[in-house]
Amino acid sequence: MTHMFRALSFAACFAALATAVSAQDAPIRIGFITTLSGPAGSIGQELADGFKLGLAKTGDTLGGRKVVVHYADDQAKPDIGRQHADKMVESDKVDILTGVNFSNVLLAIAKPVLDAGVLYVSTNAGPSQLAGKQCHPNFFAASFQNDTTSEAIGIHMQEKGIKDVYILAPNYPAGKDMVAGFKRYYKGAVVGEVYTAFNQLDYSAEIAQIRAAKPSAVFFFYPGGMGINFVKQYDQAGLKQQIPLYTGAFVVDQSVLPAMGDAAIGVNTATLWSEEFPNAASREFAAAFEKTYGRIPSPYAADSYDTVLMLDAAIRASAGRVDDKAALRRALEKADFASIRGHFRFNSNHFPIQDYYLTTVEKDGKGRLYNKLGERIVEGLKDSYATTCTMAP
C-alpha cells in the first residue's frame, strides 16, 4: 500500500513537472507578412533576410525561448495581407506579427490584429494614422514614422542654406506625405513641385523642366524601380554635376544601388542607418549579413534585424512570458537593447525617437557603391503625430 502510494505520488509529481516544462518549452509563434513577389519583392526579401539573420544570432530564440516564424507573401495587396493576417491570428495562434512593408497593407491588417490582442511590431511601414489618432497599445514601430525620413533631409537642406529646390515625387499618398514632411522643415523657395504618375518609366520631360528652372538642388522621392529610372536618366542628361540630388531614406540604398550603377554617385540621403555605422552591434550585423548573403545590407534589413534584438531583450526582461501582454508592452516601451542604430527609444505613441545622418553615395575599395556616412543631421527626431495620439490603456 505504502509502496503503491509512493509510486503514485512520484508519478503525479513527475507529471506536474512535465507539464511545467512543456509550457515553458512551447515555442513563441511569430507571423512575418511581407511582399516577396512582384517588383517590390526585393524589399520583402531584404526584410526577411534581416529578420532571419537576427534569429540566427539569437539561435532561433527570443528571450531564451524557441521561436517559430510563419512567413507569408502579401503580393503588395492589402486584401491578400489581410487574409494571411487573419489566418495567422486565428489558426496559427501567433503571439507577435511583423514584416509588412507597404503602409496600405499594414493599415488593412492592423485593426483586427491589434484588437485580437496580438502585438504588432513593425520592421518597416510606419503610417501616420497609427502614429496619431489610431495609435494602439499593441502597436510598436521598431522602424520609423514614414514622414521622418524626408523631414530629416528637409532639416539638412534648410541648415545648409540651400535657397531654392525642385521637388519630384510619385502621385500617390506616400509621395504627398513625403513632400509634406520635407516642407515641414525646409523653408526655402520651391521653384517646382511635380507629381508624376506612379511607376512612370521615362522622366526626360521632367528633367528638361528641371534644366530650364535651374534650381540650386533637387529633392526627390522615388522608391524602388522609379528611383533607378530617375537617377539613371538624370545622370545621362548631364545634370548631376550641376544640380545635386537629395532624398530621404530607403530610396538610394543597397536594394537599388547595384542597378543604378555609377549614376548614383554623389546622391545625398538622410538615413537612420548606414552600412558604415561605427557601433559594435552594427559592425557585427553588416559583416554577418555580407558573409551570409554576399551583398551589403540596406536599412530595410537593418531595421528588421534590430527588431529581433529588441524583441529578444524585451521578452527576456518579461521572463519569457509572451502571454502577459501588459508586461511585454512595458518591457518593449523601455527599448533596453543594444540597437545597431546607436540611440533608440520610444515616444509616447510607440514610434521611435532616433537620430538621422547624412550619407553620400561613393565607391568603396572593392569598386562597389555604398552610402558614405557624413554628419549627424538631427538628434532624437520625433514624429509630428505623437501629440495627437491618446493611447487607450
Add this chain to the structure above:
Amino acid sequence: MIEQTLNGVQLGVMLFLMASGLTLVFGIMNFINLAHGSLYMAGAFTAAWIQNISGSFLLAIPAAILLTAALGVVFEVGLFRRFYARNHLDQVLVTFGIVLVANEATRMIFGPVPLRMPLPPLLAGSVEILPGLPYPTFRLVVLGVGLAVAGLLWVIVMRTRIGMWVRAGSSNRPIAAAMGVDVDRVFAALFAVGAALAGLAGLMAGPILAVQVGMGEPILILALVVTVIGGIGSIKGAFVAALMVGLVDTFGRVLLPPALGSMVIFLLMALILAFRPKGLFPVHG
C-alpha cells in the same frame, strides 16, 4: 521645346519597336500576345547579364536579339500555334499565364535585386545638339536605331517577296497555302522577328530604365494603346500612333496637371476610336 520634342519622338520610337511586333502578330496571325512584354524583359535581362559577365556592351546586343528571337520561335512552335484557331479569351489567358511564369522564373534565375546595366563611356555622356542644349547621346542612338528599323520593316513588308508572303498569308491563309507558300514557316519567322524587335527594345531600354522583374507590363500597356490607335496589323499605323503617343504623353506631362497628364494618352485613344473605330490605318476593311 526642341528638347521636349526630341524626348517625345524618342519615347515614340521606343514604343514603335514594341508595338510593331505586337501589331504584326495580332493583325496578321489574329493572335493576342500579352507575353510580348516578357520578351522585352528577356531582352533587357539577357543584355544586362551578358554585359555583366563579358564587360562588353557590343556583345550584349546580338546576344539579346538572338535569344529573344529564339524564345519567340520556341513559344510559337511549342504553344501559341495551337491557339491561333481558338478565341481571343483563350489566347489572352495562355499568354497572361506566360507573363506570370516568366516574371517568377526571372526572379528565380536572377534574384529579386534589379540588374545593373551601365553604358559604355562613348555613349554615356551627352552631346550639344544646339548651343546650350545638351542631349543624352544614348537617347539619340535609340532615336536613330528606331527610325532605321521602322524604315527597314516598311521596305521588307511592302517591297520584298517575303513581305508579300506575309501579307498573302494574313489576308487569306488557305489560298496562300494552296499557292505554295509555307504559311507555318512564314508565321514562325514572323513571330521570331516580332520577338527580336521586343528584345531590341528591351536591350535599348536597359541602360535608361530599371532592369527588373515585371518591367514588361507597363510598356506592354502603352504598346497596346499604340496598336489600337494605329489600326491593328498596320506597321504604318503603329509608327504614326507611336510618335503621336510619345509626343502627346511628353507634352501632356509638361503642360497639364499631373492627374490629367497621365491620362491624356488614354483620352487620345478614346477620341480616335470614337471617330475611327478601327484605328487610323485599318488593314482589314
